[in-house]
Amino acid sequence: MHAAFIQSLAAAHRQAAAPLPGPAFCLLADQLLQVLFPERIARPLGSTDAIEAVLYHWQTELAELLRSVLDAKAADQIAATCIEGLPPLRELLLRDAAAIVAADPAAQGSAEVISTYPGFYAIALHRFAHALYQLQVPRVPRLLSEYAHTSTGIDIHPGARIGPSFCIDHGTGIVIGETAVIGAHVKIFQGVTLGALSVAKHLANIKRHPTIEDYAVIYAGATILGGSTVVGSHSIIGGNVWLTESVPSHSRVYHRAQIHVTRSEDPTADITFSI
Structure with a gap:
């Protein structure tokens, strides 16, 4: 094989950005939805201590993953900001679920919408991805939007x-x-x-x-x-x-x-x- 071609590939590999831990980010997004909405979790959390521990672990894991695209200080700050933003995020998503229930005669209630409707799932992942987009996190918001796209067939840009x-x-x-x-x-x-x-x-x-x-x-x-x-x-x-x-x-x-x-x-x- 031509030596110049091999050298060009080697240069491209040296210059490539570090790969994103894509599956880990997607798993973390799903875990967040399970904490926010017990309808999506197999075994609902039974105490405030359990919920607090899970959210602390989630924040720590998010900060660690964000270090793949940000420096440590920025990653920690953004993870903390995301945790602070969970109450309004959940309220916003509950309003989305209620709107779907009100508009769809087939919907049997918010629990069904939250646990099974692809439209709600796509909206939920978008709202999380959009929050990261507004915080100027590189690459990750688009990764989450493409994860939702693959899962639902709904393509919403995080912006x-x-x-x-x-x-x-x-x-x-x-x-x-x-x-x-x-x-x-x-x-x-x-x-x-x-x-x-x-x-x-x-x-x-x-x-x-x-x-x-x-x-x-x-x-x-x-x-x-x-x-x-x-x-x-x-x-x-x-x-x-x-x-x-x-x-x-x-x-x-x-x-x-x-x-x-x-x-x-x-x-x-x-x-x-x-x-």
């Missing part, structure tokens, strides 16, 4: 800003970009894309993804693109809509498809559909 009482119904195929802003009490169905119009690489720091205001509903398969695109509050975006311009509050936006149904006079013939 996306999502308000309280967020409801994802079904969820498979949802894509929410880095600079998307979502208000309170928003409901999104499967296959929705909140994406960017094509921009040059040097414009990466501008707002590229849409804003969805409070109480909007976006139905399956809708695609909404562009950093200046705003879906006004209380609007409904119908299934399969392609939207690249803003709509005011209380709008109804839908894709009109004409469907014709014909049937042969022969009662044994198949029904045919055309769109």
